[in-house]
Amino acid sequence: MSYIAPKDYSQDPEIVAKIMRTISGQLDLSWMKKIGERASFRPSQPARGLTLDDINHGAYSPDRLPEVVRQNFSMAPRGAILPEGLPSLGYRLNRKSDVWADVAPQLFEEGKSRRWAPAHDVPWTALAEPGHSEEVAHALRQLSTNLISIGLVACDTAALWEWRTNQEFHEIKYLMCVQMYDAARIAEAFRKRSLAGDGQLGVDCPELGDFLKAIFASDTYPEASASMNLLLFSWVQALSRHLEFTATNAADAFLGTRLAQDATRFIAYGVDHIRNLLHARPVEAQRLDDHLDLCENALVGALGAPELIEPLLILSGGFEPVAGLYERTVNEYFARCSAAGLGDRRSRSPFPDFLRMLRS
């Protein structure tokens, strides 16, 4: 249902009178007298330009944010003067530790700085002579199809929580927007990779769908962040490095490298966010562990699904490189969980048994 403002702005006599006074030259100018904290903000490094970290000082700094925001549920930006009567926009994420990561402003700036455009930055003409067999071409299209789904759900997941996040945490909202853009670019780039030339899309994978749904349907944002930024993008990063490793042309090498870079920014935020959360509220660890148990279980299904492991086998030329890829992926993911304060997840994760089964 549409929001109905409490005042009839076009008919209210008091408001109309105010407008008429202004038009007649009787300026109120009270907004000019209510100046917030003055400060001098300059680029700390001219080559980098004026960054969020350069302007995050004094009253405008996130350092002054309380753990629980109670003073502002409106659209007012952090540090602005808040008059009476601002509407609540109904934000659900009002605890700093639910969303915050100190590295977020840097990742936001970096994401924009390291942007790339699939339309003209990928050397698509290299696919005219791709340097691989028709079977490998099919495998790449299938993996591209999987990556399209991953990009779309990652975009939806960031979008799902962005509008629920209090404006006081605008750096996180900005970063979520960059995540949406990065995720949309994954979908765009690999849709183009799949269809370029005489291409086609592959087959959708129900097990991958279950894994992505487990992330998208997370009950809380920390659960969504841990499962998407830490778990999903650990897999995406490892896969992208493998795509570059197996590439036989400049287009696939480019896509692998750029996807690895983009995926790593998700991971970097996830590690710092979960570490910050668990430092502030250690009790959340159990909930995150329980959620990651479910999501890791679903990822086992995806990693064993024919639509994912078989194209990898064809692309890699055998079983051994794929088993090695899975082992490295899991080890790196566990290291990131540990860095995030989740401890050693090996004893409760289904991954070690899955890896043993692959080798048996």
Next chain:
Amino acid sequence: MAIRFPSVEFFQALQQRTKDEKARFEKLGYCDTTFGVRIGKDLFTIAFEVYECVHVHEGGDPERLDFVLTGPPAVWNEMIAAIVKGKGADGLHTLNTLSHVGDVLRVESVDAEGNDKFYRYMASLQEFFDQAQHLDVKLS
């Protein structure tokens, strides 16, 4: 005059290339990492800030570096030779390809976040090494 590889002069020459090719490195975006290159027993420390390489020196403390790319001299020599010959790394000699499995080059780090900086800035770091194509390199 030919520049010997490996040597601090070689990495200083690459550092200068990040300034000479400013637009190329700006296009790749911010790159903020201090990392190591270990060639056999020799360690070189390389610092990137914003877009360019701002510092190189021989030696360093691996525990204070984001990551260290480690490999035997023969592998590094082959990589640099391929870059010079091919005007940039071919598919078999990119940093990612050589380090992916961990049996040719290794990415060593004391923490997961430092390790991930290699992947976060991979295109810039590859371009840094690819600039060797413009140098008169004498391999050891």
